[in-house]
Amino acid sequence: MTRDSFHVFQANARNALKQSEQVPSILICAGTGCIAGGAMKIYDNLKTECEKRGLPVYVGLKHDTDAEKSLHVKMSGCHGFCEMGPLVHIEPMGVMYIHVKPEDCHEILEKTVLGGEIIDRLVYHLDGVAYPRQEDIPFYKKQHRVVLENCGSSDAEDIEEYIAKGGYAGFEKALFEMTDEEICRSIIDSGLRGRGGGGFPAGQKWDGARKQKSEKKYIVCNGDEGDPGAFMDRSIMEGNPHSVLEGMMIAGRAVGSDEGYIYVRAEYPLAVSRLKAAIAKAEEYGLLGDHVMGTDFSFRIHVNMGAGAFVCGEGSALTASIEGNRGMPRVKPPRTIEHGLWAEPTVLNNVETFANVPLIIRKGVDWYRSIGTKTSPGxxxxxxxxxxxxxxxxxxxxxxxxxxxxxxxxxxxxxxxxxxxxxxxxxxxxxxxxxxxxxxxxxxxxxxxxxxxxxxxxxxxxxxEDTCMVETARFFMEFTQKESCGKCVPCREGTKRMLEILDRIIDNKGTLEDLDLLEELADTISKTALCGLGQSACKPVQSTLKYFRDEYLAHVVDHHCPICNKEKPHPTIDPEKCKGCGKCRKNCPMEAITGAAKQVHVIDPEKCINCGACVTNCPFGAIAASK
CATH class of the missing domain: 3.10.20.600 (Ubiquitin-like (UB roll))
Structure with a gap:
């Protein structure tokens, strides 16, 4: 594909998109969450319902102007409103249905798509108000979807639709109208900071790699995303994979690289599948490969699957894993831009960072800086x-x-x-x-x-209010300790000692000295751990000690956390079995049991710490342990 043929293809795709927008379209959210809820069955049922009516179904953009009756069915990326999935969006009405089930397909097609009627029971309601249109739902009101804009509105696997909506125009501009220095300058001036966590200016990283004197350089995309509860990068790779490829291609052009790698955890099979499909399509259309668009620029992208090690989210551990070695970080400097993949200069950014790049090049620095804050644009x-x-x-x-x-x-x-x-x-x-x-x-x-x-x-x-922040700190410390690669002593041994202390505190067996030791260990690990993950591993403990210290004191001073106890039922005394012997009362460390001799005893739930002493000391089996 030459530049001229790209323009022709782009114009045809835009016309096809306009034509398709005149035809009823059904967008079924096909992100991982909605697929788990039955989205694929909904897709199959809709196609079956269309076949029953002899209604043509178009999967790609519609070019046939002679068909009077047709339906455009798409599997889009994540709409974001995961709590309400599976989601079905109907255009041009702009209606979004929530909690859709396969058996709803007949009614949706009959009443809404063909009849123009809104099905109220499938519409989102809040405080008695119905919100049939997505943009009116409060969940979306204060959002500004830039990177995610196409995720819920486009067929994730359709390169033609991506190009029709401006895709690869940023790469074309970078390839033909900008020098490598100008590309780097645009990213620097935009203020784009790495979205992987550190917030390092992306443009400075690119320019540093550009200046390296080496015949071989690499572009690496970090799609590992190992944080519990995080799925931003996964959704971008699933819903808008071409934006990631385009960002990497622009980076390759900027620094003089002809090869890129996307490192994705194997637990993201849908992301891997859609990335590979996007790469194959880009190669088929001549946007990836040798002599792209008839120029001397060549670029290829590989997908590398990781085994799910949290530490491989760290740059040097990630590149080691791609090389076939155990994913462990190394001492820096040298930095990745000097000594990265296979010891060559490497630009490493995460998925969201690369997905921003095409928009910055295409729409301009001023547009990007108009969003966000002065020091954190976008x-x-x-x-x-x-x-x-x-x-x-x-x-x-x-x-x-x-x-x-x-x-x-x-x-x-x-x-x-x-x-x-x-x-x-x-x-x-x-x-x-x-x-x-x-x-x-x-x-x-x-x-x-x-x-x-x-x-x-x-x-x-x-x-x-029912969350114990000490338990929260322990949860994250347990995760970090298990995921420690073990290369450096501070992280390997320090996090283990911190977890042991937190376990002791949660069991109401800790001391005030334990709090001092936690702070000392956290400070030492933060200053001496080898990689950024180890250095930040103690932040959940440090922040909860600072802002929720009273909850730690409840565990180590009172030996009784009202929040933890609220979640766990207290032991109860069966009045039919209690003989009033007093052994439970005498052995209770919190004096939570009262009762006169030979009278039924009672447990005060406000004082009880669920230690179990009363259960083990009752000779009549009158006390039932909490469950």
Whole structure:
């Protein structure tokens, strides 16, 4: 494909898209979440219903102007409103149905697609108000979908539709109208910062690799995404894979590379499948391979599957894994841009970072900087999970507050309970509180650092009043300790000791000295661990010790956590079996049992710590253990 033939293809694709927009279209969310809920069965049922009516079904863009009756059926990427899936979007009406079941297909086709009628029971309702159109739903109101824009509106595997909506135009511009230095300058001036967690300026990284004197350079995309509850990169790879390829191709052109790798965890089979399909299509159309568009620029992309090691999210461990070695980090410097994959200069960014690049080149630096904040331009995708009404995938301008995300987009806390905290950035991040200072804190790279948290890859776990923050810290420490590669002593041994202390505290057997030791260990590990993952492993503990110290004190001083005890039923005394011997009362360490001799005894649930001493000391089996 030459530049001229690309323009012809682009024009034809745009015309086909306009033509298809005049025909009824059904977009079935085919992200991993909705597929798990039965989206593929919905897709099959809709096609069967169409066949019964003799209605032609178009899977790609429609070019046939003679067909009077037809239906365009697409499997799109993630719409984001995962809590309400499976989702079905109907155009040109703009109607979105939630919790769709395969048996709803007949009614959807009959009433909505052919009859123009809205099925109220399938529409999203909130406080008695129906929201048939996606853009009116409060969940989407404060979002600004840039990277995710095509995920819910396009066929994820259709390169023609991607090109019709502006795809590969940024690469074409970079290839024919810009020098390598100009491309790097645009990314620098845009202020794009790495979305993988660290927030390092992407343009500076590219320009550093560009200046390296080497005949071989590599572009590597980090799609490992190992944080618990995070699925932003997965959704982009599943729903808009060509944007990732295009970003890598522009990076290759900028730094002088002819080869790229996408490192994806094997637990993302749908992402792997769609990436491989996108690569095959791009090669078929001459956008990838040798002498792209008739130029001397050649570029090929490979997909490499990882085995699910959390540490392989770290750059040097990731490149070691691609090379066929055990995924373990190395000492830096030298940096990856100097000594990366196979010891050659390498640009390594994550999925979301690369997906932003084509838009910056195509729409311009000023457009990009008009979104977000001065020091953190653009948007950020977050996985919103936990005790919040609306969970799912969101994208908001940098600088959006935690309050807006939790209460406006997330719909507040489930069950009318009180908001308590948000864990931001997974095991590498920290917890924020319900204080006004934290709720109104902008979500950007610099603001979060001021309170000991970080954006990380973008996981947001919302917690309510019934969450024990000590238990939360232990959960993340247990994850980090299990995932430690073991190469450096601070991480390998330090996190193990911290986990042992947290286990002791949770069991109400800790001491005040344990809190001091936790802080000392956390400080040492943060300063001496080999890689960034080890250095940030203690953030959940450090932030909860700082902002929720009273809960640690409840465990180590009172030996009784009211939150943990609330979640676990207390032992009860059967009045029919109790003889009033007093052995349970005498052996209770908290003096939680009262009763006169030879009278039925009673357990005070406010004092009980569920230690089980009363159960083991009752000679009559009158006390039932909590379950």
């Amino acid at each position: 948007t950020k995708a977050f996985a919103l999970t936990g005790n919040v009404v609306n969970t799912g995938l969101i994208e908001v301008p940098m600088g959006t507050t935690i309050r807006e995300v939790v209460f406006d987009i997330g719909g507040g806390i489930r069950g009318g309970k009180k908001f308590k905290a948000v864990q931001i950035g997974g095991p590498s991040g920290g917890a924020t509180t319900a204080s006004r200072e934290h709720l109104d804190l902008p979500l950007d790279f610099d603001s979060l650092k001021s309170i000991g948290a970080m954006i990380g890859s973008g996981g947001l776990v919302v917690m309510d």
